[in-house]
Amino acid sequence: MADQPPVTRPPIRAEVAGNRLELIESGAARLALLLELIGGAQHSIKMLMYMFNTDSVGERVRDALVEAAARGVAVQLLIDGFGSDAARDFFAALNRAGGEECVFNPSYGRRYLLRNHQKLVVIDGQTVIIGGANIDDTYMNDRGPEHWRDLWLRLDGPEAAMPGRYFDTLFRWVTRRRPSLNYARRRLAEFSEWRGPLQWKFSGPLSMRNSWWRSIGRDIRSGHRLDMIFAYFAPPSAMLRRIGRLGRRGRARIITAAKSDNNATIAAARSSYSRLLRRHVEMYEYQPARLHTKLAIVDDVVHIGSSNFDYRSLYINMEVMLRIKDAGFAEAMRGYVERELADSKWITPELHRRRANMWRRLKWALSHFLVNIMDYTVTRRLNFRAER
Incomplete structure (x- = not known):
């Protein structure tokens, strides 16, 4: 059954509190959407991933980020050093094009077990992608015994602003010379919401x-x-x-x-x-x-x-x-x-x-x-x- 072509269904969509939601079920559709959004970005791309691997999907996404940075888009990428297999030179072209790339690495002590397991993409402060799928061949296709069944959710609307601000604060924390958990507790917890439909x-x-x-x-x-x-x-x-x-x-x-x-x-x-x-x-x-x-x-x-x-x-x-x-x-x-x-x-x-x-x-x-x-x-x- 895993080798059968995916069944094409109308995507699940909804509008909630002025925000448009769309569920992305297919791995191939996730890759197509991500490349489309990166290619159409005008001002900023903020990407936060647990895995960003050096396979064909990783190369395509990296190259799209490099092209966006080269045309003047502010590109910021934060990946987890434990989950990703990408070496620093894999993103050298992104840094040369003016993008910012940072690896979240564990340190010995109480932070060692801490992992950045988030998957978050914010485009121009207006479009957000969240879900479980990583940047890897096995998450971006729908066939074969190695592929993963997963979901992304796309959100377009005013609620995209909050994860953008969260990313900025997280990026500043991770790139500090000595990031502390106390700073994370004081600042990052402020972004969680308790009221409203979203x-x-x-x-x-x-x-x-x-x-x-x-x-x-x-x-x-x-x-x-x-x-x-x-x-x-x-x-x-x-x-x-x-x-x-x-x-x-x-x-x-x-x-x-x-x-x-x-x-x-x-x-x-x-x-x-x-x-x-x-x-x-x-x-x-x-x-x-x-x-x-x-x-x-x-x-x-x-x-x-x-x-x-x-x-x-x-x-x-x-x-x-x-x-x-x-x-x-x-x-x-x-x-x-x-x-x-x-x-x-x-x-x-x-x-x-x-x-x-x-x-x-x-x-x-x-x-x-x-x-x-x-x-x-x-x-x-x-x-x-x-x-x-």
Whole structure:
């Protein structure tokens, strides 16, 4: 099924509070959109990526950024030094053309585990892209066993201004001679919003009272209908309890990954299945491709962005999410979930019991601990084999 050409569907679109939203499902469409936006930029391009790799997609995007900088567009690029394989000379032409490129690198001490896991593009202060997909061949195509199933969301409108200001502050912090967490806590946390139908949530090691975690926690606590798609699903016990309570009073469905380049994350997700299945939460595993989506729908609210649903994303990584309260958009996004469910395997209590022998439960528990502390690129090297 993964080798079949993608089905072309009308994109999910909505207008919320004067902002136009469009869901980008296809990897090929994501690449075409990004190159189009970079090519049409007039004033500024602000790009924030966890992975920016030196494959054919990375070269095409880099070359487009170089061309934009050469025609006078202010180009700023911030990538994560742990997630990306791009050497400094890969962006030499961008720097020569007048662009600014910065690598977020860990330092030993309490900042070492901190990762910049955000995916954010701001064009001319008017158009924003967020989601889970990185700059890499496997995120920008729709065929083959290596490709990732993921989403981007495009936003055009006045709400594009906030992530642009956030990027500027983040870029100044990262490029300081001695960036401190105290500065991040004071400045970056100010950009998260708590009112309105569209609310930006910028999270990380800013506070144990993470803005997105608090927001989705409140939505789940009062909600009656929950649909989630998360490739990496290993939440703390408090969130599992909230999901379980919703499952008992309403309906909760969760899709996690059956395929990944990091089987420890699959094992970590399975460690939570027993608790949820006992509380009538429906569990599914996506089959056709490697899953990388980050999406939650609670009643009339949609959460979408870069954050996984695990301890690392909630309290260690720097992440960006958008909370959208709009009944029409939520219903359209549930249509997307229904299509993903059709390509997923239902994990019944009986199937889970057959899988859960003593050795596997031990492996699942160990994986749950490791993926919540270590970076995903480290736990990938454990090379756990995923049982079917």
